[in-house]
Amino acid sequence: MTQTTADGLRRAVLIVAALNLAYFFVEAGVAINIGSVSLYADSVDFLEDTAVNLLIFLALGWPLARRATMGKVMAVVILIPAVAALWQAIVKFQRPDAPDPLSLILTAGGAVVVNTICSVILLRHREHGGSMTRAAWLAARNDVIINIGIIVVGVITLFLVRNGWPDLILGLGIIALNARAAREVWEVAEEENLAAKALAGDIDDD
Template sequence: MGALRRVVLLVAGLNFAYFFVEFAVALSIGSVSLLADSVDFLEDTAVNLLIFMALGWAASRRALAGKVAALIILVPALVAGWQAVVKAQDPVAPDVWPLVLTAGGAAVVNLVCALLLVRLRQHGGSLGVAAFLAARNDVLINIAIIGMGLVTAWTLSGWPDIVLGVLIILLNAAAAKEVWEVATEEQLAAKALAGEDID
């Protein structure tokens, strides 16, 4: 258990550090997808800190923490949605090369985190699933941002950035739903183990 706690603390630190890099670049170049991804680094920090605190808890408390983590995963989706609406009114293309380089760096950070969290996915219950899914989804998002940057360089349009922002919303919502379902199953199992009635 101590090794798992050290892993999630390391992952939280990596995510928190890269948030500042990506957030600054996203603001400077006006990218919806990069901004959503930077906020996602904060979400990952919160989820992993929650796991760090909850790993020693009883199953019922862990399940409740898993539901909190599912709600946290929705935060970057909401931010991306708001930015997509704002950007749609003036779809200026973001500066491509800073976007691609920053997304590439984010992909490396998230891949390292996903590899660190593979073992946690099997032993951490809904919280482990939350952390692994967040890291895995982030790698996919970073690859998509790089691809979108190349499309933007070709089209000189801000719409690919907006469309990707909407896709980030859908991906995070799907991850949140999966974590919520696993946490619900854990809650039911904890109640059954305690001999409580299951509604």
């Protein structure tokens, strides 16, 4: 990675981190107010994305082996919102009241805008930072998918089903999506680790 590329990536991840942190407070406040499992899990996801991008900023310039280790840390961090969603789903399962659908739709719509901007910013850099940058891009991409799902849940709750089951089902979907992203990042980190060992002469060619 050239110095120019590294500087561009640093600027990109700082912008993305700032956007995620700002919208975390917006979405978390609304989620708590209306009692939405999916929106709460997504707000935690914004906080996780903030941490991921800040870690990338700090880790740039590290050796390949250390970047591989950080990539594995990122994979674990991506699972945090999934755990939060699971816990909220368990709590909500006991009393599946419907969250306010209009607040759900409007807040998720704002999240789509923020995450789309972040995805576009990171898209040009995802091949340059290894597993760490891939983690950030996957997280932003997954967030857009989740946000669209939340909007659909809001529409269903508004016009079809006046209970919290669609919200709960989406919460389980968030768990699966984040688990898949974590696995992909872990696999890339493993490849980087093998490459680092090969460069160090720890792996025989035969």
